[in-house]
Amino acid sequence: MSFKFEEFVQENFAPAYRFAFCLSLAHDRATRLVDTTFQEAEALRKHNAQAKVDRTWVLETLHRKWRACHPVLPEADLDAGTTSEPLISLENAGEMDCDAVLKVLHSMSPAHRLVLSLFYFEKLGFNEIARILQLPPETALPSLARAKVLFRQLLEERRRASDTQLANLVLDHSG
Amino acid sequence: MDNAEAKQLLQVFRHGTEDSRDPIFREALTRVERDSALEAWFRQEQDFDALMVAMFREVPPKK
Numbered sequence: 001m002s003f004k005f006e007e008f009v010q011e012n013f014a015p016a017y018r019f020a021f022c023l024s025l026a027h028d029r030a031t032r033l034v035d036t037t038f039q040e041a042e043a044l045r046k047h048n049a050q051a052k053v054d055r056t057w058v059l060e061t062l063h064r065k066w067r068a069c070h071p072v073l074p075e076a077d078l079d080a081g082t083t084s085e086p087l088i089s090l091e092n093a094g095e096m097d098c099d100a101v102l103k104v105l106h107s108m109s110p111a112h113r114l115v116l117s118l119f120y121f122e123k124l125g126f127n128e129i130a131r132i133l134q135l136p137p138e139t140a141l142p143s144l145a146r147a148k149v150l151f152r153q154l155l156e157e158r159r160r161a162s163d164t165q166l167a168n169l170v171l172d173h174s175g
Numbered sequence: 176m177d178n179a180e181a182k183q184l185l186q187v188f189r190h191g192t193e194d195s196r197d198p199i200f201r202e203a204l205t206r207v208e209r210d211s212a213l214e215a216w217f218r219q220e221q222d223f224d225a226l227m228v229a230m231f232r233e234v235p236p237k238k
Contacts, residue, residue: 018231090223098230105231120227125192141199144187152223 003045008053009038015122016058022117023066025106037061059118059132070110087152092159100162104154112147119144178213181206185217189224 016037020030040061041053093101105113105120118129130140181203188194188203207214 090219090226093223094226096230098233101227101230119187119189120224120231123189123191123228125189125194125197126187127193127197141184141187145183148186 003049003053005042005045008041012038012055012058015055016062018121019059019117020062020066022106022113022121023062023110033062033065036065055122056128056132059122060134063114063132063134085153086156087149088156088159093152093155096155096159100158101155104158105151108147108151108154111143112150115140115144115147116151119148176202176206178206178210181213182216186220188221190221 013034016034017030020033020037021027024030024033037058041058044051045053088096105116108116114133115129118124118132119126124132126141126144127137129135129144130137133140135143184200184203185207188200194200207217
């Protein structure tokens with residue numbers, strides 16, 4: 001099968017950009033990361049027509065490029081413990097605004113938001129996440145579990161804060 | 176393996192990936208089949224994950 005670069009970019013732009021944004025949290029840096037990654041893909045295929053260039057390669061390469069400029073290992077804070085704060089329920093999560101949920105994800109540490117972005121955006125399992133982030137699978141699994149718990153705690157915290165804000169607004173207007 | 180250990184594993188289980196064939200989940204998935212409370216918890220977890228996937232898919236990447 002021939003490699004059609006334009007189609008490859010079209011198919012992989014959205015996952016590449018979402019992951020690049022999760023890495024950098026800045027649109028200009030995400031754009032640069034994505035551009036240089038696709039340039040590398042094109043060069044690689046020109047050099048070696050058999051080279052395997054797919055979505056996993058794109059995500060791995062984005063992560064490698066970002067890591068080259070960010071020597072602090074993302075796994076450094078993977079061991080951060082979780083507290084006994086309540087988790088958001090399925091029902092309450094369903095009532096939250098998408099942007100608010102995304103903001104909570106982006107407020108998390110790089111280690112947590114990267115595993116969660118691959119889990120939720122790309123629907124990957126922990127083995128694939130481990131490969132992309134170059135983590136041992138036995139590290140990726142508990143890290144993902146902890147990140148999920150923390151994410152649900154933060155969503156619940158945000159929901160309660162919004163409820164309190166709303167209640168105060170109602171009180172202000174009724175008074 | 177007790178239910179707490181099973182939950183720790185099952186909360187990261189992703190259908191349709193290598194997870195389905197990974198032996199690490201086998202015992203936990205067997206417990207789900209035998210324990211209705213664990214099954215209900217697992218279904219809620221999977222529903223929560225599906226909800227998050229759907230929410231994040233609604234956010235278009237900026238070009």
